Amino acid sequence: MEYDYQYRIRVSDLWQVRMYYAYASYLAVVNIVCIFASIVLIIAFWKESVPWVRLVMLVFLSMFTVIQPAFIYLDCRRQVKELEKQGGDGPGLDLRLTFNEEGLVIRTMGKYEKHPWKDIISFTVRPTLVIVYTGNNQGYILTNRVLGETRKDFIAFVRQNITK
Known part of the structure; x- marks a missing residue:
């Protein structure tokens, strides 16, 4: 997945x-x-x-x-x-987050970071967004606009992998 x-x-x-x-x-x-x-x-x-x-x-x-x-x-x-x-060309900053069985991959401004699930310390679910926190004291915001129809499945997926 x-x-x-x-x-x-x-x-x-x-x-x-x-x-x-x-x-x-x-x-x-x-x-x-x-x-x-x-x-x-x-x-x-x-x-x-x-x-x-x-x-x-x-x-x-x-x-x-x-x-x-x-x-x-x-x-x-x-x-x-x-x-x-720092590198955006319009309002905001382009960010690409990929969550898979191995963890989280972050791509932004030509940089590439990989965080295994053990580095993801927690996540917060709010009515309009989800925040995923990594061990280096950073949080990644995923709003309902970004999550779309995958919100419930995504939350279950993250919850399952964080508790491993």
Whole structure:
């Protein structure tokens, strides 16, 4: 069995990963508490607040719902531009990942890396993507757009080979 995926790393792919990490950590607890608190404050004090206090409440709410994701997006855009400088010819970076019985083969920017299954330390499954982590502290993002119809079979294949 072999799964071969060729795709271009996009800003939206990195943004999804960063947002998943942001909301799977202690930061998520802080964000959720602040969002909830700001909604309660807006509901409780909106009518008797002066305009500048209303503005402060709206800014506080938007810090966690709009501003933080926007800053994360801008950082991801910067990362993709750095990848382009390293050898991409358009937005993002071409990447080819091949998973077979022996492990993972990575081809990018004329480079070739081979990782046997023992080097693949884990993988994470999220609703919109899968991340495969190698022993050299790198993760490879495979979005549903890339996986297509092979998503379920691919996850089962990786799960089976990592546990060998």
